[in-house]
Amino acid sequence: MTSTLIIGATGLLGSEMAKASARNGDRLHVLVRPATAGDEERLHSLKELGAKIHVGDLDDYDSLVRAASAVDRVISSVHVHSASEMTLVRALSDAGVSRYVPSAGFGLDFAAAAPGSIPPLDLKRGVFDAIRQADLPYTVIYTNGFFSTWVATLGDLMRFGSSPLPPEEVTLYGDGNVPATFVSEKDIAAVTLRALNDPNAIRSEIRIARNKITQNEMIDLWRGVSGRSPRIVPQSAAELEAMIASAPWLGLLRAFWIRGETALETATPEAGVLYPELAFETIESAFVAMADAAGR
Numbered sequence: 088m089t090s091t092l093i094i095g096a097t098g099l100l101g102s103e104m105a106k107a108s109a110r111n112g113d114r115l116h117v118l119v120r121p122a123t124a125g126d127e128e129r130l131h132s133l134k135e136l137g138a139k140i141h142v143g144d145l146d147d148y149d150s151l152v153r154a155a156s157a158v159d160r161v162i163s164s165v166h167v168h169s170a171s172e173m174t175l176v177r178a179l180s181d182a183g184v185s186r187y188v189p190s191a192g193f194g195l196d197f198a199a200a201a202p203g204s205i206p207p208l209d210l211k212r213g214v215f216d217a218i219r220q221a222d223l224p225y226t227v228i229y230t231n232g233f234f235s236t237w238v239a240t241l242g243d244l245m246r247f248g249s250s251p252l253p254p255e256e257v258t259l260y261g262d263g264n265v266p267a268t269f270v271s272e273k274d275i276a277a278v279t280l281r282a283l284n285d286p287n288a289i290r291s292e293i294r295i296a297r298n299k300i301t302q303n304e305m306i307d308l309w310r311g312v313s314g315r316s317p318r319i320v321p322q323s324a325a326e327l328e329a330m331i332a333s334a335p336w337l338g339l340l341r342a343f344w345i346r347g348e349t350a351l352e353t354a355t356p357e358a359g360v361l362y363p364e365l366a367f368e369t370i371e372s373a374f375v376a377m378a379d380a381a382g383r
């Protein structure tokens with residue numbers, strides 16, 4: 088039986104990775120930090136999936152080598168802090184895993200996004216360079232926008248976490264007519280497991296570019312499904328630039344809604360083309376589920 092270690096399995100994406108890995112019939116291993124290891128409530132669903140729990144930390148090289156030595160392949164779905172992720176790269180080289188899906192990929196395709204415009208993406212790019220230099224058997228999955236972050240906010244990243252439902256007021260970036268692409272966390276996990284089972288995906292990059300839609304179209308779709316009409320606050324590209332000057336990570340909004348970088352065609356193979364048997368959740372079905380949950 089193939090064994091898969093997930094680092095970040097209590098998180099948004101990692102919990103979907105854990106479920107997909109268990110569905111795939113893998114022997115599931117997870118690495119959790121000491122504080123989490125003592126939290127039965129947070130570990131409950133992972134234990135139900137039969138996960139073997141390793142206690143460790145991305146900053147603790149020995150714990151990473153111990154956990155990685157017990158498995159065939161590793162998925163990391165933590166937020167990338169370069170020093171910690173570099174420790175993981177070193178540990179995986181020393182442990183000798185057969186496949187590694189780094190968290191560096193879970194965002195924009197490096198081939199589409201201009202270097203130097205989004206600090207978190209530049210960090211991820213640096214980690215990917217280290218992975219290649221270490222000659223690890225990686226598979227990088229570029230996701231573009233997650234449903235929970237972008238669709239549930241009607242494309243307004245600034246409102247992330249404010250409510251499980253799309254917001255009553257939404258900022259419209261630029262003219263609202265630039266397309267972007269989105270995928271559910273469950274589908275990201277399905278693509279990842281499919282790629283892990285694909286020997287041709289070793290040392291390769293795969294992009295998910297599904298559900299292409301503009302911000303105007305997304306807001307209209309929500310109106311149609313829910314009968315709600317969010318208030319629109321327009322923000323020009325120049326006003327967004329002024330915000331990015333003081334909060335550079337907001338370069339993500341420019342990449343999505345001004346430059347259209349998540350919808351650019353690149354030479355990176357696209358997941359739905361590569362694996363046509365996979366069916367992807369649509370934005371409309373996600374909106375229907377949200378509206379139902381809100382008692383539409």
Ligand SMILES: NC(=O)c1ccc[n+]([C@@H]2O[C@H](COP(=O)([O-])OP(=O)(O)OC[C@H]3O[C@@H](n4cnc5c(N)ncnc54)[C@H](OP(=O)(O)O)[C@@H]3O)[C@@H](O)[C@H]2O)c1
Binds near residue numbers: 166230232
């Ligand atoms: N493109 C998009 O729209 C988008 C949206 C969201 C996220 N992302 C990307 O997706 C990836 C996962 O993000 P997420 O939102 O799923 O993350 P998350 O929900 O914040 O979860 C992070 C996980 O990492 C674990 N963790 C944090 N620091 C750790 C450490 N030092 N050692 C070991 N484990 C540690 C946490 O464990 P504890 O339980 O101990 O806290 C948690 O399980 C990231 O690369 C992120 O940039 C992309």
